[in-house]
Amino acid sequence: EEQLVESGGGVVRPGGSLRLSCAASGFSFDDYGMSWVRQAPGKGLEWVSGINGNGAKTGYGESVKGRFTISRDNAKNSLHLQMNSLTAEDTAFYFCARQAEGLDAWGQGTLVTVSS
Amino acid sequence: SFELTQPPSLSVSPGQTARITCSGDALSKQYVYWYQQRPGQAPILAMFKDSERPSGIPERFSGSSSGTTVTLTITGVQAEDEAVYYCQSADPSRQSVVFGGGTKLTV
Numbered sequence: 001e002e003q004l005v006e007s008g009g010g011v012v013r014p015g016g017s018l019r020l021s022c023a024a025s026g027f028s029f030d031d032y033g034m035s036w037v038r039q040a041p042g043k044g045l046e047w048v049s050g051i052n053g054n055g056a057k058t059g060y061g062e063s064v065k066g067r068f069t070i071s072r073d074n075a076k077n078s079l080h081l082q083m084n085s086l087t088a089e090d091t092a093f094y095f096c097a098r099q100a101e102g103l104d105a106w107g108q109g110t111l112v113t114v115s116s
Numbered sequence: 117s118f119e120l121t122q123p124p125s126l127s128v129s130p131g132q133t134a135r136i137t138c139s140g141d142a143l144s145k146q147y148v149y150w151y152q153q154r155p156g157q158a159p160i161l162a163m164f165k166d167s168e169r170p171s172g173i174p175e176r177f178s179g180s181s182s183g184t185t186v187t188l189t190i191t192g193v194q195a196e197d198e199a200v201y202y203c204q205s206a207d208p209s210r211q212s213v214v215f216g217g218g219t220k221l222t223v
Contacts, residue, residue, distance in 0.1 A: 047213035059211040102149035106158040
């Protein structure tokens, strides 16, 4: 069964950086595109970024464009999100999700809190 | 801009039918995907390509599309269906994914 486990969340000061990771197992990782989706406490879902199976194509939501970078290491079955210039508005649970017909598998999320 | 509009809330009694709508100008050309999110849990895919049900999703869940509105229907709602439901589509012009604001279903 497919499994996604996020890590790397924590508390960071405004203007700081954080790198999230997502460990994938139970499926052929490089056959699938992957996405990061976030959810601020008590709010709705917001797509953050996506990457195709071989890492050649990426996309970003308007609110993170130029600050966040998505990448993947298919040899290690891992997905990453480098987050720079963080602000309080980036405080959220960050989920990684597998892209198939929709986002058909999700991790449990990792919490990022941006606070001074 | 590419926007998806959902009603914020819907309340139904057990055994009744719940219809959750998702509207957007682009939906006549783009598929919609639905996610169910129970409190404290990650979302799960509840419907794909407007009306295809993933394995493990009960048969009481169905989807339909008409023009620029897509509807998730739950026939014979059960207490376990209480959750927030999000629709999602793709914005090809920006190569991005867009979510609706979510509908909180209260049973």
